[in-house]
Amino acid sequence: MEFNLTKTCRNLAASFAGECQAGMRYQLIAKDALNQGYKTLSDEIKHIAKNETYHAKVFFDYIIQNNGNTKNIEITNGFPFEGDTIENGLMFAADAEAKESDLIYPEYARIAAEEGFKEISDTFLRVAEVESHHRIMFEYLYKNFKEGTLFTSDKPIEYECTNCGFRFTAKQAFSVCPLCKSSQGFVKLHLP
Template identity: 30%
Template sequence: MQIAFAESQTRLNLMRAFAGESQARNRYTFAAEAASQAQLYVIKAVFQLTASQELAHAKVFYDLLKELNGQNVTVDGTYPVEVLTEVLPLLQHAQHNEFQEFDPVYPQFGQIAAQEGFTQAAVAFQQIAKIEKTHGERFGMFAQWMESGKLFVNETPTKWMCLNCGHIVDSTEAPHICPVCSHPQGYFVRQAYAPYTTGVAQA
């Protein structure tokens, strides 16, 4: 049986999720700047893309709180502090945090919402949990490439795209300087992982 939303655990979980997504967006914006300072513009783009998606998640959760318009909701929660400047640990921490939202945090929130009779919130938690898994996998992939020295190197020839001008090179290593726009290697990404392109991913 559905309980009153104003007395529910779901309202608290939605506010916790809204706060978490909002903080994640800011952390990834800060991380993008650290990547820019390191001239790793492809990593900057990854953090910026994820930050924009976290904004979308925050809005989903915030909109589900509209029944409480004009009220204050008091919650406590645990949120990470990761004031870092090195890009690899930023990626690794981001992966960890995304996987925590994927399991156990959002599935547990979804179960509670379903038990309390808030189906729309339950579905939102379940769906966004799956997206967070994708975020974690993406951060982990780039972290693994960085850690193994393969962010711009591939064991077999592959296509690399310059994220600035779109130039594509087929090689085992991304160019140190784009031959078209003269942007540095940090702008290159495997074409299979470039936005809005098709291709078989190669490790």
């Protein structure tokens, strides 16, 4: 069967579209976070957005490798347009990552294996694993952003200013760095 007639070809195209959009949605959240002074939060979200760009590239490359330059691949898919605030954006992102890691990519992997594309199947599973880590990150960021606990802790922990490197152990990060006067938004996050 020609590659462009397989389900795997359409699943790769849908995955490419999904990853591009996830990457862009995350960049939009990152921009809002930066505008509101949350530099390290913004950086972390951008980091995840970059991961999505690379996932998109991997899927794109498989299509080119197996099908050559392809004028048009018809896909019908729904995509979310969610994230009116940083808080909601993080919540919806966690949800989208869960769907990708637990449902969509394992299913695409199964179909690819069934159609005889072992390497593509393995790739879908590898991406699913990354998305499951993204889910953990977004759940953490969502919860702590919502509760205002990104820079507080039950026990004293070390907080570090990402600009000047000043370190300080307390239950709460400085609101203004005593050394370089950077705002709390520059404090290094304690990620899971």
